[in-house]
Amino acid sequence: MLFNSVSFLLYFPVVTLFYFLLPHTHQWALLLAASCLFYMAFIPAYILILAFTIVIDYVAAILIANATGTARKTFLGTSILSNLGVLFVFKYFNFFNTNLAAAAEFLGWKYPIHALEIVLPIGLSFHTFQAMSYTIEVYRGRQQPENHFGIFALYVMFYPQLVAGPIERPQNLLPQFKEPHNFHPLEASAGLQRMLWGMFKKVVIADNLAVLVNRVYANPQEHVGFPLLLATLAFTFQVYCDFSGYSDIAIGSARVMGFRLRENFDRPYFSPSLGELWRRWHISLSSWFRDYLYIPLGGSRVSRPRRCLNLCVVFVVCGLWHGANWTYIVWGGLHGLYLATSVATARLRAELIGALGLPTYSASRTASIAHDALCTAVTFGFFAFSLVIFRANSLSDAMFILTHMSFSGGITYAGYWVGWKKALAVGFLAASLVAVSEVIRKNRPLRDALLEQPLFVRWPAYAAAAWLMMNYGATDEIPFIYFQF
Amino acid sequence: MKSRSSISSSSNGLRSFVGRLVAFAALLLIVQIILSFWLEASFPELSALDRHLAARVDVIYFGDSVLHYHARGDRTRRGIPELLQELSPAYTVGSVDHPAYHFGLYRRFCEYIRRIGAAPKIIVIPITIRSFSAAWLRRPEYQFPTESIILGYRTQHFESRMMRAFLQPLLVFKAFDMRPEAAFVERAPMNAGNGPLDDGADVPHKRPEDISDDDIMRWLRGAYMYSLTGAHPRIQDMLDIMRAFRGTRSKLFFYLTPIDHETGTQLVGEAFSQRVRENVGLILRLSAAHDVPLSDLTFSLGADAFGWRGDGKVPDEHLAESGRRYVATRLQQSLRSLLRD
Numbered sequence: 042m043l044f045n046s047v048s049f050l051l052y053f054p055v056v057t058l059f060y061f062l063l064p065h066t067h068q069w070a071l072l073l074a075a076s077c078l079f080y081m082a083f084i085p086a087y088i089l090i091l092a093f094t095i096v097i098d099y100v101a102a103i104l105i106a107n108a109t110g111t112a113r114k115t116f117l118g119t120s121i122l123s124n125l126g127v128l129f130v131f132k133y134f135n136f137f138n139t140n141l142a143a144a145a146e147f148l149g150w151k152y153p154i155h156a157l158e159i160v161l162p163i164g165l166s167f168h169t170f171q172a173m174s175y176t177i178e179v180y181r182g183r184q185q186p187e188n189h190f191g192i193f194a195l196y197v198m199f200y201p202q203l204v205a206g207p208i209e210r211p212q213n214l215l216p217q218f219k220e221p222h223n224f225h226p227l228e229a230s231a232g233l234q235r236m237l238w239g240m241f242k243k244v245v246i247a248d249n250l251a252v253l254v255n256r257v258y259a260n261p262q263e264h265v266g267f268p269l270l271l272a273t274l275a276f277t278f279q280v281y282c283d284f285s286g287y288s289d290i291a292i293g294s295a296r297v298m299g300f301r302l303r304e305n306f307d308r309p310y311f312s313p314s315l316g317e318l319w320r321r322w323h324i325s326l327s328s329w330f331r332d333y334l335y336i337p338l339g340g341s342r343v344s345r346p347r348r349c350l351n352l353c354v355v356f357v358v359c360g361l362w363h364g365a366n367w368t369y370i371v372w373g374g375l376h377g378l379y380l381a382t383s384v385a386t387a388r389l390r391a392e393l394i395g396a397l398g399l400p401t402y403s404a405s406r407t408a409s410i411a412h413d414a415l416c417t418a419v420t421f422g423f424f425a426f427s428l429v430i431f432r433a434n435s436l437s438d439a440m441f442i443l444t445h446m447s448f449s450g451g452i453t454y455a456g457y458w459v460g461w462k463k464a465l466a467v468g469f470l471a472a473s474l475v476a477v478s479e480v481i482r483k484n485r486p487l488r489d490a491l492l493e494q495p496l497f498v499r500w501p502a503y504a505a506a507a508w509l510m511m512n513y514g515a516t517d518e519i520p521f522i523y524f525q526f
Numbered sequence: 527m528k529s530r531s532s533i534s535s536s537s538n539g540l541r542s543f544v545g546r547l548v549a550f551a552a553l554l555l556i557v558q559i560i561l562s563f564w565l566e567a568s569f570p571e572l573s574a575l576d577r578h579l580a581a582r583v584d585v586i587y588f589g590d591s592v593l594h595y596h597a598r599g600d601r602t603r604r605g606i607p608e609l610l611q612e613l614s615p616a617y618t619v620g621s622v623d624h625p626a627y628h629f630g631l632y633r634r635f636c637e638y639i640r641r642i643g644a645a646p647k648i649i650v651i652p653i654t655i656r657s658f659s660a661a662w663l664r665r666p667e668y669q670f671p672t673e674s675i676i677l678g679y680r681t682q683h684f685e686s687r688m689m690r691a692f693l694q695p696l697l698v699f700k701a702f703d704m705r706p707e708a709a710f711v712e713r714a715p716m717n718a719g720n721g722p723l724d725d726g727a728d729v730p731h732k733r734p735e736d737i738s739d740d741d742i743m744r745w746l747r748g749a750y751m752y753s754l755t756g757a758h759p760r761i762q763d764m765l766d767i768m769r770a771f772r773g774t775r776s777k778l779f780f781y782l783t784p785i786d787h788e789t790g791t792q793l794v795g796e797a798f799s800q801r802v803r804e805n806v807g808l809i810l811r812l813s814a815a816h817d818v819p820l821s822d823l824t825f826s827l828g829a830d831a832f833g834w835r836g837d838g839k840v841p842d843e844h845l846a847e848s849g850r851r852y853v854a855t856r857l858q859q860s861l862r863s864l865l866r867d
Contacts, residue, residue, distance in 0.1 A: 046700040061540055224540040244698060256667060262733050262839065441733060463570070504554055511558065512565055514698035516672040 042082040043520065044290045045244050052079070053294055060298055065221040069195055072218075072298075076200035080163075087162040090127060095194045097123045098172045102179040102186040102193075113180060120176040124169050131162055136365030164204030166362055166526045170329055172197050175211045177333055184211045192218050201294040205287050205523040207305040207325035214302070222299030227492075232296030234488055234503070239289025241506050242475060247283035247522075248515030249468035250275040255519070258432055261442050269446035275465070276432050277425045278472040281310065283522045284323070308479045310424075313416035315379055318424060326362070330355050349381035356380065363431070363526050368439060372430045379423065467513045562691035567676045571622050575635060578620030579644040585617060585861060586639070587650045588632050590657070591625035592783055597833025597846035606845075609854035610861075617647070617865060626668040628657040629763035634677035636767045641681045645775040648864055650857065651767070654783045654843055655805060655824065656749045658760050661728040671704035672697060734839045743793050745840045750790065751798060754805040761812070768816040777864055780813055781821040781857065782806060784849065788829040789841040799825070821860050827852060 042048050056075045063071055081088050101120035105113050135156045145152035175196065178184035187193040196215050202208075257264045257272035264272070288305035295302045305324050312318035319327045331340075338351045353374065360373015426443075433439035478487050491499060568576075578586060587593070587607050594605035604612075607621035622635065632651050639646070662668055675697065683689040696702065728748070730741040754761070771778050790798040806824050813820040831849030834841050845853065 043700060045698075047696070048700075050699060058540075058544075224543070226539050226543045229543055259667070260729070263729070500550060500553065503550070504557060507554055508557055508561070511554075511695035511698060512561075516694075516697040518700055518704055 042079055043518075044287065045240055045248075045514075048082075057297055061222075061224045068222065069189075069192055069218055072200070073191055073195045073198065076195065076198040076203060079200040080198065080203060083163045084160060090131070090162055090165075091168065091198060094124060094127060094169065094172050095197050098176050098197070099187070099190055099193050102176050103188070105176065105180050106186040117176055117180045121173060124173050128165060128169050130157070131159060131165055133361075133365045135159075163524055164526075167206045167208055167523075168197055168203060170326070170362075171206075171208050174208070174329060174333065178211050184215075187211075187215055199295070199300075201291040201300075202302055205284070205291070205521055205526070206323075207288055207291065207303050208329055209302060209325070214300075217300050220299075225299065228299060229297045231488075231492055232293045232298075234492065235293030235296060236290050237293075237503060237506055237510075238488060239286040239291075239293060241471070241510050242282040242286030242289065243521070244510050244514035246468050246471045246475065247279045247286060248517065248519045249464040249513075250279040250282075250472070251519045252464040252468075252515060252517060254279055254432070258434065258438070258442075261433070261438050261445075265445050266447045267449055269442050270448065271465075273425060273429050273432075273442065273446060275468065277310075277421075277428055278468070280428065280432075280522055281306075282472065282475065287521045287523060308482075310421055310476075311417055311479065312420055313413050314383070315376065315420055315423060316383065318420055319376070319380075326359070330359055334358060345385065349385055352381045352384065353377035367436050368430050368433055371436060371439075372427055375427050375430065464515060471509075471513075558695070559687070559691045562687075565694075566690045567679070567694040567697060569673050569676060571624050571627075572635075572638075572673070572676065572680075574620070575622045575638075578622070579639070579642070579646070581618070581620070582646075583618040583620035584647045584865075585619045585650060586646045586648070587619055587621045587623075588627065588635065589621065589623035589650075589652050590627045590654055591623075592652065592654060592843055592845060593621060593623040595833060595844040596850075597844070598836035600833075600847040602847060604850075606850050606854050606857070609850055610857050613854055613858040614861065617861075620646075626657075626662070626665070627670075628662065628668070629653075629760040629767070631670055631673060631677075633763040633766050634674055634681070636770055637681045638677055639776070640770055640774070641684065647775075648777050648779055648861060649771070650779045650781070650861070652781055652783050653764075653809060653820075655785060655802065655809075656843065658754055658758055658805070659749045659752055661748055663759070665728065669704075671702075675702050675704070729840055732839075737839055739793060742789075742840055746790050746794050746798060749840075749842075750785065750805075751794070751801040752805070753801075754808050756808070756812070761808075764809075765812065765816075768813070768818050772816065778818045779820075779860065779864060780809075780818060781853075781860070782809065782824045783843050784823045784825075784827040784831065784845070784853065785843050786827075786829055786832045786834070786841040787825050789832075819860070819864065821856060823853060823856060826856075 042052065052075075056071070060068055060071055077088060080091065098120055101116050101123075104116040105120075108116060138154055138156055142152040142154070175184065175187075175193075179186050187196070192215065195218055196209075196211060199209075199214065253268075254272050254276045257268055258276070261269060285306040292302045292304070303325055307321040307324065309318050309322035312321055335351060335355045338354065339347060340351070341348055343351065354377070356373040356377030357370060358373070359376070360369040360371070363369040363373070429442050430436070430439045433442060481487070491502060494502075575586070587610070589606070593607060596603040596605075605621070605623075607619050607623075611619045624631075629651075636649065639649070656662060676693065679689055679693055728745075730737050730745060732741065756762075768778065785802065787799055787802065790802070802824065806822060810820060810822060827845075827849050829841075831846055831852065832841065833844050833846040833849075836846075
């Protein structure tokens with residue numbers, strides 16, 4: 042069930058209505074049933090995978106809390122291995138198997154293991170990481186184990202964020218299931234407004250741009266020159282609007298019911314450095330890796346070479362988290378390498394700036410703005426460059442695109458743009474609208490300011506967004522990009 | 527547990543909120559209906575057809591990318607319809623074309639033309655023999671589900687104001703199942719004569735410089751050397767079109783797009799031409815049985831008339847300028863005699 046579908050537009054209000062009509066003691070059961078139905082709309086049998094993860098982590102957390110010494114570690118290890126085992130079988134087995142088979146063939150060995158014919162469960166990496174953060178937090182003593190099995194199951198399965206996050210922490214989400222939620226018109230308005238904004242980003246921007254992106258990236262060799270460049274630029278906006286749009290809908294729909302989910306994006310394309318971008322892009326995942334991998338590896342308190350190595354390890358794992366393909370691994374490795382280089386050369390760069398007498402960041406307002414703009418442009422450029430590898434079907438496709446894109450050429454017949462023109466124009470125009478709204482906002486989104494306006498300002502604004510969505514949204518069926526992870 | 531007063535205030539708030547939501551939805555509904563008088567579900571080619579029909583052009587010329595492809599080094603970028611119009615000032619030509627269009631789309635367009643009672647003098651439909659191949663039938667971007675739904679609804683409910691107002695939002699919010707029918711895909715021709723065909727051989731997923739003669743041979747077999755039968759879904763579409771226009775004021779005219787048979791024969795051997803001739807033979811027999819004039823240009827051009835060596839990967843039927851001029855001239859001759867009749 043896609044968020045941008047008639048079925049969800051009917052499902053969500055019905056569930057919400059019943060949610061508020063039920064007494065608090067039964068609300069969790071309704072949400073759990075709704076979450077099960079939502080998940081089973083994809084592949085019903087896969088609910089058993091979720092059930093397995095839930096049972097293992099529920100039991101493991103109680104055992105961890107009641108055990109002492111090495112037994113705690115054993116229970117945590119069992120839980121983590123079970124979660125990663127499920128992830129490995131469904132997401133990574135075929136990838137490793139294919140590569141091992143290729144290596145065996147290269148060496149002239151017989152390789153007897155066949156690929157598994159399975160479909161990747163939707164949102165597997167998201168709910169697995171959310172479940173793992175629970176047992177780790179219990180192990181660290183920062184979270185009490187949840188004794189109510191239904192509430193814990195709901196924590197793993199809460200349907201607004203089940204398939205693509207934000208990846209929640211137990212401290213934030215679990216207590217909210219126990220609090221009574223009465224209907225608050227202001228909360229509901231804010232939630233619906235957020236959902237509308239997310240749908241707009243997904244349907245009008247991301248899906249329209251996807252028409253070109255999917256066509257070009259499916260067979261890049263058929264498109265040389267400018268279309269490759271344009272498709273890459275389109276993809277930078279598509280992936281942001283697609284994923285942040287999903288997060289907006291998830292956060293908004295939870296808020297209608299009175300839940301507060303964590304923010305997942307904070308204007309990432311306006312980051313002056315890649316390190317900053319990763320603190321503002323997919324925040325719930327980058328903070329997960331920071332807390333559960335980077336810091337345990339030593340974080341920033343180790344020697345500089347070790348810190349650089351840690352960064353590379355974390356980003357390669359982050360790349361692998363996104364998908365079982367060399368493209369994701371190289372993409373992650375590239376980001377790790379970039380951040381490691383940035384750490385390794387920080388002192389050298391500062392000395393160079395001083396030696397050349399270049400204006401420093403705080404020298405003047407103009408210098409500061411120019412410096413910021415330049416850094417932001419370079420950061421955006423690097424991120425867009427890396428997204429070619431992220432989006433390409435293979436490394437050879439990525440190489441082809443990177444070596445054949447240009448500002449001209451490549452259009453071989455007059456009808457080339459037919460069918461794309463409108464989608465591209467709408468997509469890029471709407472993306473500009475989002476960019477402008479992100480530039481002019483200071484510390485709070487324009488959405489919040491809009492909520493304080495009188496009805497005659499709010500309603501036309503909402504109606505315009507809804508109308509644009511209904512009439513200029515893309516009609517192709519384009520799933521959320523992060524659903525596949 | 528909720529207290530009685532909090533439940534009461536909560537449900538009052540909910541009631542008034544739902545009331546406001548319903549009012550907002552009603553406002554949106556009215557706006558949508560009003561604006562649908564100017565904007566409704568369409569796509570550029572359908573808008574072009576509507577414009578041509580409103581201008582009462584004499585010849586509606588459907589087609590795929592061959593119509594407007596231009597090769598490197600061409601002196602003109604004008605497509606076949608424009609060249610035809612230059613050669614034929616006595617009548618007007620309006621083209622409705624898009625890369626990868628096929629008989630499935632042409633049938634829906636034709637049904638729409640019949641439904642609204644328009645009667646162009648001639649409807650020209652080029653038959654690209656490769657459009658019957660398994661790759662063309664299966665490639666996701668060649669399915670045109672949105673276009674098919676819009677044309678289907680225009681054919682059935684064009685007068686319905688509600689349908690005109692809400693078709694686009696229903697498409698945007700995925701109210702229609704747009705997946706191709708499995709049974710339909712299964713009918714793709716996967717055999718050549720008595721033997722099986724390579725797996726539908728699509729364009730090799732390689733850089734142009736990496737494509738070998740073996741790759742091209744495999745592609746040629748998949749693209750042209752299947753065994754075409756009357757059960758093919760696109761042949762059924764062709765038959766539907768011929769039946770729909772039988773006895774009407776509009777005349778149908780088909781022509782078979784030239785293919786690079788020289789390269790095909792050179793790489794695959796005589797079997798290439800032989801198989802293509804058999805497939806062409808079926809189409810010729812069917813059109814003759816329905817009294818629809820058909821010009822067979824399949825083997826009419828040499829390899830120099832095709833543009834694929836400049837920027838393509840495989841010897842497809844995209845024409846360079848000389849090829850486009852040749853087709854336009856042959857069309858002009860055929861249409862002149864048809865209009866005289």
